[in-house]
Amino acid sequence: KKPYRIAVIPGDGIGKEVMPEGLRVIETAAKKHGVAVQFDHFDFSSYDYYEKHGQMMPDDWKAQIGGHDAIYFGAVGWPAKIADHVSLWGSLIKFRREFDQYVNLRPVRLMPGVPSPLANRKPGDIDFWVVRENTEGEYSSVGGRMFPDTDREFVTQQTVMTRTGVDRILKFAFELAQSRPKKHLTSATKSNGISITMPYWDERVEAMAKNYPGVKWDKYHIDILTANFVLHPDWFDVVVGSNLFGDILSDLGPACTGTIGIAPSGNINPERNFPSVFEPVHGSAPDIAGQGIANPIGMIWSGAMMLEHLGEKEAAQAIVGAIERTLGERTLRTRDLGGNADTTACGKAVADMV
């Protein structure tokens, strides 16, 4: 069997520090489970590259990484040196759009050893996925400004939802729900206020649901849904939302489980026509970069999601199990979680437990 070809892009700041731990754990898990992986390293999509070349990525970036099986990504951005919209829209958002990564997937899971801001919740109580539409919706660039610099000034921006775009994300979400024991899908809407696009979203959910009679589904308006993330996080199994609603829920969810610093994410093209990107939710964290204290769990967990996407379920589950056992031991956790391990020690601990 040919090895999976992984494009490795550490990016900026702590991205460079957590990446070696991610690779270490993937290598260990791959060896144990008879999976062959090949890592190809790239220095673009970083501030360093931008400084030298005046752009975030080379002109032929698509040729360089478009043939890989997946992209393993650290973190990008350095707000003091480069505007977010240059660094993010020049790399991550480009990947999403040009590699048609229409699914943004994030787990919301209460892990051992991670203090949750919610009262009286134990590991096991909260365990769901947020599925976010990642290419259209509220993030269109259609719109503009009229009567600039006068009292009549106004701006407009369109939300655009296409049948293709909505149906494929819903299909992914229903499939995911069907594959899980609870088989429960929750849709985020706001059709009582946003009177055109959101009723359309609801309509497509209802149509898609007919194909999945085994899946129980419900919908909540986004306002009360965010409230229910806090009040009843145990209600959820798979939650699907538009680009904006999914963005909100996939930050709020990890916040509720205290895991925003260790959460992983996938920007996925399910058909594998293009490589998908797996990256920790955290950013490049300039404030702690260079000290060797960053928490590598988000990077490592993203590696597990990548293996799962590639079809290597066992290796993926072995990593998630090792993460849970590592987080359960105070001495193996990094400082942000009240432990005293540095980045490398924490990464080695996970590798040892795989």
Add this chain to the structure above:
Amino acid sequence: KKPYRIAVIPGDGIGKEVMPEGLRVIETAAKKHGVAVQFDHFDFSSYDYYEKHGQMMPDDWKAQIGGHDAIYFGAVGWPAKIADHVSLWGSLIKFRREFDQYVNLRPVRLMPGVPSPLANRKPGDIDFWVVRENTEGEYSSVGGRMFPDTDREFVTQQTVMTRTGVDRILKFAFELAQSRPKKHLTSATKSNGISITMPYWDERVEAMAKNYPGVKWDKYHIDILTANFVLHPDWFDVVVGSNLFGDILSDLGPACTGTIGIAPSGNINPERNFPSVFEPVHGSAPDIAGQGIANPIGMIWSGAMMLEHLGEKEAAQAIVGAIERTLGERTLRTRDLGGNADTTACGKAVADMV
């Protein structure tokens, strides 16, 4: 001094049960503080009215209540009998638009005796206001559908932000921040993803801030802002957002303090060209209606906000103090808060403490 003329609209379900308690407490506080109020009762904006007349409100509703100093509103809606968009858009949303109630105001406050879903927070730790733009933004009805029932089908809906609309809500929010001890304003944005309207919002915030040099202000993208409501609710003092972002934050905030069932709200026209509406955040609650067990605190607290809006600060503060003392006693709380008082007993307790 002429009495304030208040239009009283109990609406549906528990709206009718909590209203008498709200009126009782306002009357008591008014008498104590030498404030004269006159209540005029209206039966429209209810399912009962709709059943008889085929519409939520009489044709001349504006003439009937448009001259009042404020509208004191219970709850509207009865999902099993009437679609939300008929009952809500036929009354509440109409008031907002036609009475130009461009401010939606809600407190987020950790109260004694109310169990919070957040760990380790005490009354006093969380105390801020959410200011929501209430007339434009994401709730425009501009847009439509193309290529219906084909694979090329798509829908669009515009977000519209006007200079007038944005500036006046920001002015209200900055004024409110300036009047508070912390003088801190937080703006909700998403300019890294929603690339036209949200940068415009940011631009107007920056311009408005120049008029309020005493106010410290910051901004967060809505995704991380919802996370920070859960992780650091003590950071906030006044939070301002667009129609949609404000809608989300003003449900999430009360959820974080456990007060969604007792939170009040104001739909305010600050210039008092039109009457403002004060109503509890909760709905008509068909499941518990008619049993006399509904919690009247949201209705009563809304009365305090109404008196504050009318310029009667002392009477308003007396009510809020009485609410806190009542909530602090288990026997005076209603069942939803672990007490055993019924609606009337709880309302009388607040009136006694005013």
